[in-house]
Amino acid sequence: MLTLAPWDPARADEVRRLLGPAPDHGVSFGRGLCRPDSDGSGPRPFGRARLLLDGDGAPVGVAAVRENPGHPSRLRAYVEIRPDHRRRGLGTAALAALGRLAAAEDGRRLHVRCVRGTAGHRFTEASGGVEIQRARELRLRPADLGPPPGGWSVSRQLVGPGTHIPEDCVRAYRDSFAAGHRDWNPARERTVEDCRRDFFTDIPAVFLAVRRPGDGSVAGVAFVDPPGLDGELFGPDTGFSGWPTDLDDPDGPAIVAALLAAAAREAPDGELVAEVDDAFRATAAVVDPIVREVLLDLVHAQL
Ligand SMILES: CC(C)(COP(=O)(O)OP(=O)(O)OC[C@H]1O[C@@H](n2cnc3c(N)ncnc32)[C@H](O)[C@@H]1OP(=O)(O)O)[C@@H](O)C(=O)NCCC(=O)NCCS
CATH class of the missing domain: 3.40.630 (Aminopeptidase)
Structure with missing residues (x-):
């Protein structure tokens, strides 16, 4: 069972340790989206981040969706699952939950950025992501x-x-x-x-x-x-x-x-x-x- 818990800065270090060092730029960029929530009022753009927990409350990953203020028509989305918990459908479940979270509160489409040829890219393709730009x-x-x-x-x-x-x-x-x-x-x-x-x-x-x-x-x-x-x-x-x-x-x-x-x-x-x-x-x-x-x-x- 996968539960989405509010982002807890006090647990951020524990989660970072479980996820390990960022293997590529897509991962380090995505982790940067994991910050406390903002409802988009005032100067702070819309953003949500969630800790992903298993049935025992142990962290298995992170998920985030956040507006890029310079390009507000879509929301940047990111999912990361602990290396020892991958290929069990957790990433897919987390991305679907993120989509529901964004749609319920906002309605904009999701935008993913990943490094070509990585697991993140394969996952994005398998999730129905359509490439809209190559950036090198x-x-x-x-x-x-x-x-x-x-x-x-x-x-x-x-x-x-x-x-x-x-x-x-x-x-x-x-x-x-x-x-x-x-x-x-x-x-x-x-x-x-x-x-x-x-x-x-x-x-x-x-x-x-x-x-x-x-x-x-x-x-x-x-x-x-x-x-x-x-x-x-x-x-x-x-x-x-x-x-x-x-x-x-x-x-x-x-x-x-x-x-x-x-x-x-x-x-x-x-x-x-x-x-x-x-x-x-x-x-x-x-x-x-x-x-x-x-x-x-x-x-x-x-x-
Ligand atoms: C990408 C990531 C989130 C996938 O998480 P996951 O829980 O392993 O994903 P799922 O089990 O739901 O995989 C769904 C499908 O994606 C594809 N996929 C996922 N990882 C893959 C890999 N390493 N190689 C090839 N295909 C892969 C497969 O088609 C898979 O279905 P299958 O297992 O039935 O073949 C995980 O590898 C990760 O955290 N990577 C680092 C962060 C990242 O790159 N995030 C992507 C940006 S959103």
């Missing part, structure tokens, strides 16, 4: 692309506390971020000032903008997180996340190549660790031939 973290060496195309100027600006990025750059970032997520994980509507606050003021980073020859409009955007800036999102590596502002721009490959070449100049070893969702088609196509290592291959699925 890739080690790249942009020099392997050869010299960047001429004619594209790239501006470099520091982002973080006390900086001010021009409005056309923030607007271009907001609109292209929304376009790249629209079909699979719609982003919360943001004003330009919301976007500035959410992405451009807290965490130090380098922001690159490619300007279109002729009218000077923003044709490509990227965040770069080099070591030493205290952004700390990519540890000792230089992080990259960028794309053309028009996802179907015929010049998209040249714009991405210009961004990558400029980003590589921020990297002490010339290598980047890029976050690439396939929805950003031009970026995915340009980086494919220069992948040195796939660090993370994430599946986003909808249930």
Whole structure:
């Protein structure tokens, strides 16, 4: 018998010990969803976490469902079962209970994020999850692309506390971020000032903008997180996340190549660790031939 008990922070350490060290990024991400409940009122988004107990009241796992405030149309869901209790249907029962919990109180569909090829991925597929996006973290060496195309100027600006990025750059970032997520994980509507606050003021980073020859409009955007800036999102590596502002721009490959070449100049070893969702088609196509290592291959699925 499986019982769902309210999340008890006092038992969190005991449960963590029973679950063991996180074997992959999907698991560590999911465990981060296990936090005290919130009903969605005030600034805290909707979230529920439950301890899974067997008939004797012993913990056998955890389950959580939580809104991602940046992408509120679905709820992130996570189930984890103790290694010594797996393949007995407990995960399936917990996911069904989570679905009922979310539906009763909220009604939004569930969104699962797991690492391709793991037990979590097989379980997601067996539970009827449909893949809606491939999201990879890739080690790249942009020099392997050869010299960047001429004619594209790239501006470099520091982002973080006390900086001010021009409005056309923030607007271009907001609109292209929304376009790249629209079909699979719609982003919360943001004003330009919301976007500035959410992405451009807290965490130090380098922001690159490619300007279109002729009218000077923003044709490509990227965040770069080099070591030493205290952004700390990519540890000792230089992080990259960028794309053309028009996802179907015929010049998209040249714009991405210009961004990558400029980003590589921020990297002490010339290598980047890029976050690439396939929805950003031009970026995915340009980086494919220069992948040195796939660090993370994430599946986003909808249930
Ligand atoms: C994924 C997880 C929750 C599955 O829990 P579980 O209690 O073993 O799942 P179930 O017994 O209900 O399995 C249901 C089906 O999923 C599939 N499945 C589950 N684990 C699998 C594995 N290791 N390999 C292949 N298929 C698997 C099977 O089709 C299984 O049915 P079957 O046993 O009749 O073949 C568990 O492996 C776990 O905690 N993993 C770490 C956390 C995680 O990745 N969570 C997924 C994100 S929601």
